[in-house]
Amino acid sequence: MQDQADRPEIISVETPAPEMFDDARLAVERLCQLYDDAAHYLRDRFLGAMSGGHPGVRIRAYYPEIRLTTTTYSKADTRLSFGHVSEPGTYATTVTRPGMFRNYLEQQIGLLLKNHGVKVQIGPSDTPMPVHFAVANFPDTTVPQEGAGAFPLRDVFDVPDLETTNDDIVNGVWEPVGGRPSPLAPFTAQRVDYSLARLAHYTATDPEHFQNHVLFTNYQFYVSEFETFAREQLADPDSGYTSFVSTGNAEITTPDGQIETPMRMPQMPTYHLKREGGGGITLVNIGVGPSNAKTATDHIAVLRPHAWLMVGHCAGLRNSQSLGDFVLAHAYLREDKVLDDDLPVWVPIPALAEMQIALETAVARETQLEGYDLKRIMRTGTVATVDNRNWELREHSGPVQRLSQSRAIALDMESATIAANGFRFRVPYGTLLCVSDKPLHGELKLPGMASDFYKTQVARHLMIGIRAMEHLREMPLARIHSRKLRSFEETAFL
Numbered sequence: 463m464q465d466q467a468d469r470p471e472i473i474s475v476e477t478p479a480p481e482m483f484d485d486a487r488l489a490v491e492r493l494c495q496l497y498d499d500a501a502h503y504l505r506d507r508f509l510g511a512m513s514g515g516h517p518g519v520r521i522r523a524y525y526p527e528i529r530l531t532t533t534t535y536s537k538a539d540t541r542l543s544f545g546h547v548s549e550p551g552t553y554a555t556t557v558t559r560p561g562m563f564r565n566y567l568e569q570q571i572g573l574l575l576k577n578h579g580v581k582v583q584i585g586p587s588d589t590p591m592p593v594h595f596a597v598a599n600f601p602d603t604t605v606p607q608e609g610a611g612a613f614p615l616r617d618v619f620d621v622p623d624l625e626t627t628n629d630d631i632v633n634g635v636w637e638p639v640g641g642r643p644s645p646l647a648p649f650t651a652q653r654v655d656y657s658l659a660r661l662a663h664y665t666a667t668d669p670e671h672f673q674n675h676v677l678f679t680n681y682q683f684y685v686s687e688f689e690t691f692a693r694e695q696l697a698d699p700d701s702g703y704t705s706f707v708s709t710g711n712a713e714i715t716t717p718d719g720q721i722e723t724p725m726r727m728p729q730m731p732t733y734h735l736k737r738e739g740g741g742g743i744t745l746v747n748i749g750v751g752p753s754n755a756k757t758a759t760d761h762i763a764v765l766r767p768h769a770w771l772m773v774g775h776c777a778g779l780r781n782s783q784s785l786g787d788f789v790l791a792h793a794y795l796r797e798d799k800v801l802d803d804d805l806p807v808w809v810p811i812p813a814l815a816e817m818q819i820a821l822e823t824a825v826a827r828e829t830q831l832e833g834y835d836l837k838r839i840m841r842t843g844t845v846a847t848v849d850n851r852n853w854e855l856r857e858h859s860g861p862v863q864r865l866s867q868s869r870a871i872a873l874d875m876e877s878a879t880i881a882a883n884g885f886r887f888r889v890p891y892g893t894l895l896c897v898s899d900k901p902l903h904g905e906l907k908l909p910g911m912a913s914d915f916y917k918t919q920v921a922r923h924l925m926i927g928i929r930a931m932e933h934l935r936e937m938p939l940a941r942i943h944s945r946k947l948r949s950f951e952e953t954a955f956l
Contacts, residue, residue: 470617474522475503480529480585486572489528492584493560493567496526500586504596505603508619516613522620523596525556525651527587528567529643530574530954538577543945544956545573547646553954554643556587556651558595559658562670565739566766569939570647570955587651589626593619595655598662627652632763632887633804634949647955648888649764657761664757665732665746666724669765671707673734673742675931676767678758680750680774680876683920685733688745691928692735693717703742707734730758743931748876752798752849755879763887766956768942769817769934770884771892773927776845776874778897779865785900786919788840788926790821791893794878795846795868801879805886811878812885814944816937817892817930824929825894828922843871845893847878872897888947888956892930896923 476499483489500523507521530553536546547553560567571582593615597603605615615621630636631645638644649657658669679685692706697717705715709731710724730749736742746762748754759770776789792813825840826832846865865873877893884891896919934942943956 470518470520472520472522474524475500477524477586480583482581482583483571484575484581486568486575489571489582489584490560490564490567493526493528493557494564496584496586497558497560500524500526500591501596501599504591504593504619505600508593508597508605509603511613511618517618519618521618523591524586525558525589525591526560527554527556527583527585527589528571528646529554529583529585530578530580530646531583532578532580534578536577538573541945542573542940543943543948544940544952545570545954546577547574547644547954548951552643553646554587555645555647555953555955556589558591558651558655559599563766566956574954589651590620592622592652592655594622595652595659598655598659622652622656626650627656629653629804631953645953648953654764657764660757660761664728664730664761666709666728667707667711667732667734671711671713671734671736671744672732672740672762672765672767673736673744674740674768675742675935676744676746676762676770677924677927677931678746678748678755678770678772678774678876678880679924680748680874681920682731682747684745684773684924685731685747687921687924688733688735689721691924692733695735703735703737705736707736709733730754741935743928750851751875752800752847752879755798755876756800756883759880759883759887759889763883763889767889768939769890769892769931770880771817771821771894771927771930772877772880773894773923774874774876774896775898776872776877776895778872778900779846780841780871781900783841783871783897783900785897786839787897788825788923789845789872789893789895789897790818790825790840790842791845791872791877791881791895792818792842793844794881794893795844795865795870796878796882797849797864798847798875798879799849801882801886805882809882809885811881812946814890814892814946816934816942816944817890820930820933821892821894821926823933824926827929828926841871844869845877845895846870846873847875848873849875851875885947888943888952890934890942890944890947894923894926894930 504523538546632648661669695701695703707713708721712721732746734744748758881891
């Protein structure tokens with residue numbers, strides 16, 4: 463075991479004493495100052511070490527922290543699902559990129575101040591900031607791969623630690639440790655930083671561009687329609703939309719702006735129709751499969767979006783359905799397998815009334831049908847999600863029997879995963895699918911059969927998703943975030 467005297471000296475950024483705040487805006491300003499000081503300190507020392515060699519000491523900086531101590535129970539509105547702690551005690555969370563999360567932090571801290579009547583404490587935490595995450599703030603600086611530098615980075619700087627980067631809080635398995643504060647937020651700073659880095663990698667757009675309303679699709683056809691809609695909105699000075707961001711962070715603010723297609727597309731091309739305050743819409747083409755669906759939602763969840771919806775294609779399972787019909791999911795048969803370790807299959811995934819109403823209202827608006835007539839082109843029921851794209855080629859008695867017993871009306875490879883992760887991460891979710899084939903009834907998804915369908919239904923389907931999001935945007939956040947998503951002991955932060 464290494465003797466304490468043999469360990470290198472640790473030098474760190476100045477750690478000022480914590481301060482108390484009763485103003486959410488000023489509290490966030492202090493968070494920004496502490497974070498920026500720490501990130502710049504690590505960046506400068508990192509550049510110095512890269513040019514001058516091993517400094518002979520360990521270099522460290524710390525994430526800022528929000529801490530709340532209350533001795534009384536909250537008198538919050540019982541209709542609210544967030545904004546207050548469950549019982550007296552001390553609660554804390556580390557914070558990263560507070561400038562990017564300014565609106566969210568001001569809202570959440572403001573609710574704490576209102577509902578508990580005590581000040582919040584802002585100061586440095588005891589959690590080291592990994593140099594990789596600090597340097598990510600500076601586009602002109604990159605961290606070399608392990609072994610590429612003159613010395614191992616971990617000998618001088620703190621690096622990402624998976625022991626403290628996990629989903630214990632949101633999975634409900636976090637356990638108190640030796641008098642440490644209880645969690646104040648669903649994600650730690652390290653967990654957020656990890657996902658911000660993954661988002662930039664998988665989507666080829668910076669996390670700052672993501673909007674509060676996220677649409678997921680499993681077909682590239684929707685992307686061109688989304689861009690067309692975006693350009694129409696930018697041409698309308700009254701639309702409220704300010705810019706459109708394409709893969710590679712290409713941003714236009716006028717309808718005739720030019721966007722160059724990158725030579726190499728990312729795994730999940732993502733596009734953002736932006737609006738002030740994050741009130742716009744993000745479209746993510748997750749491709750096909752539950753693994754991609756889980757990966758995308760695992761990371762987008764740290765941005766705390768107001769809602770996400772799946773608008774993709776599916777196999778219709780009933781003979782009464784026609785190609786192009788819509789399916790509004792009211793329940794999910796989960797055979798995707800990718801979330802079983804985080805959210806057991808026996809956990810029910812409830813339909814959220816606010817999301818269902820928004821989607822059904824949008825369908826009625828776009829199709830000009832309502833009431834009983836709406837049943838001609840839309841069916842509600844169970845959507846089955848599987849992990850085998852060629853499921854119909856296997857022996858039928860088992861799978862088809864399960865589908866029949868579950869009363870499933872449609873099958874895909876992403877919807878249940880997205881809904882289940884929405885439930886797990888407390889992000890309101892919904893699903894509206896479009897029938898593109900009926901394999902059990904001899905209508906396979908083949909190019910010749912699908913072409914007319916794609917031309918006539920893609921634009922309508924996407925517009926329904928957009929209209930549903932615009933409907934949700936006008937609703938108070940407290941109404942969208944249903945109490946159904948909250949467990950016995952929840953974090954105060956959304």
